[in-house]
């Protein structure tokens with residue numbers, strides 16, 4: 001690097017200081033450095049176009065570097081010189097001091113659409129290291145081409161790695177979703193695609209109202225799960241806006257990659273409304289021929305609407321929580337996280353040092369801290385991680401009163417450090433035949449136990465398979481082990497002869513009566529049950545009081561059940577498994593031991609990770625069934641990802657139609673057969689590569705590792 005280059009760098013950084021953070025400043029400083037490697041191959045279409053416009057004879061004095069050998073045939077064919085770029089370098093440095101400022105200013109200036117022929121020619125000159133300074137190219141684009149060149153981006157093809165399912169359930173995505181939907185509805189029928197990315201350029205969402213454009217975007221992999229950062233694709237609306245830290249519009253041949261020349265895009269970065277941190281970008285992409293200056297204006301308005309939506313969703317309590325989280329992050333160099341009802345924030349250490357199961361365990365303990373009897377004061381827990389390692393969790397409630405708005409927690413990895421303030425030991429729970437230590441699950445257990453102790457009849461409400469009946473059986477076993485329990489299922493009341501007579505008998509003779517699925521009772525039977533229970537609610541001749549518990553689905557229509565519910569002073573909500581997913585770590589070995597009948601079957605770490613990502617609409621009952629099916633085929637050894645059914649290889653929260661489920665299962669099987677090779681899986685299914693990527697994303701398929 002020459003001395004004059006070193007001189008220029010700080011000036012550029014200073015000019016951009018107001019908007020650029022450390023890393024970005026480095027990237028922009030870099031664009032002043034001399035190109036120190038051969039140019040990337042130019043696309044064949046570029047060369048044809050260039051050859052038509054430039055006479056061969058004008059390229060005679062060629063100087064090649066060693067790395068340029070592979071370009072010789074193209075060079076001979078077209079006569080374009082792959083020269084050293086001394087004059088380009090001189091040109092850049094001559095303007096270097098102004099470049100950064102130009103990038104800033106140009107984002108503010110009205111958009112003038114560049115002459116595409118001239119830009120195309122300049123691009124080829126740039127790519128072929130022509131000695132002439134590129135003409136007719138806007139400064140931000142030139143700077144971006146230079147960065148793309150330094151990132152070693154290929155100009156003649158788009159080959160992007162699929163980076164995995166983008167996380168959709170974040171504050172950013174949730175806030176942006178309604179804004180994007182409204183815009184996309186307003187643009188219905190027009191060839192414009194609305195795209196949301198995270199701060200690295202990873203596409204999170206794409207809404208396109210036009211089939212042709214959609215297909216083209218699939219072909220150029222501008223789709224969820226792919227990154228359009230400059231590092232991967234070179235100059236483009238998304239990556240360039242993120243690199244510049246400001247709005248960017250890129251038209252046709254201004255794109256670095258040849259395959260994007262028919263498109264125009266306008267990208268605008270979005271910053272966190274409270275911290276100012278870059279969180280992502282919104283981009284509008286259309287055909288180049290349809291592009292107009294208003295594209296960028298619309299993108300800027302959309303970015304602002306998303307920011308406002310994030311702010312509206314944040315609320316005062318979230319701001320306080322966020323500030324406390326930032327303060328803790330500044331003070332501590334270890335794992336820090338914060339959570340409230342709506343938000344979970346994890347610092348880098350938490351994300352990289354802890355696996356999802358441990359994260360879930362710690363988050364559950366922190367939730368407990370906010371609702372424990374010592375709420376309002378700092379508390380400390382000793383927690384055992386899945387590795388067996390013990391850590392100490394310090395929790396600080398944020399917000400006033402008995403029910404804080406959230407908790408900020410940090411970990412000290414050294415459990416021997418002196419204990420501070422109150423110590424709250426993590427309680428164990430031990431109902432016979434049940435496992436689970438998550439606070440929400442334990443809370444439900446305690447409520448049912450309390451009801452039985454006090455003799456209050458109890459109604460249990462919850463989704464199918466959450467363990468309502470199992471919980472009642474366990475509580476009865478623990479509290480009244482010698483009592484007589486009768487269990488009757490209202491779901492079969494209409495078909496089982498004498499079902500109502502069974503209720504009357506139990507009302508006379510049993511100690512505990514469990515009525516399952518009472519929301520399935522028809523009105524006539526309901527009246528019969530009601531009068532039997534009325535009679536049993538008073539003193540019974542020769543017997544102690546009857547304890548009755550009933551189960552019903554989550555949020556039932558209580559219209560018909562009103563009268564019955566009056567007999568039940570307590571309703572306990574049994575949580576769905578997705579709200580205490582950390583218990584899966586206990587449920588799986590528990591069921592395997594039970595189902596394996598003494599066999600030695602365990603679940604591998606990889607399989608457990610997949611199970612932890614499932615939505616579990618059938619809750620604990622579904623876990624039980626899934627493992628029962630596996631145990632039919634495998635009774636010893638370790639359950640691997642291949643042993644799991646197709647739904648375990650997806651993270652989709654959407655209910656699929658049966659046709660979609662079949663397609664999803666076929667893709668999962670094909671991916672497994674192809675050992676995770678998506679191109680081979682697509683070929684076997686007769687689909688294009690872009691289609692399989694889109695379907696993998698749509699169905700939330702977690703492709704097996706290759």
Ligand SMILES: Nc1ncnc2c1ncn2[C@@H]1O[C@H](COP(=O)(O)OP(=O)(O)OP(=O)(O)O)[C@@H](O)[C@H]1O
Pocket residue numbers: 433434435436462463464465466467468469470471516551587590620621624
């Ligand atoms: N915490 C738990 N520990 C161990 N096994 C559990 C637990 N929760 C549920 N199970 C098991 O999961 C299965 C489903 O539970 P259960 O039948 O109690 O669910 P439910 O809520 O009554 O479902 P439904 O409303 O569909 O009848 C049963 O095999 C039960 O033993």
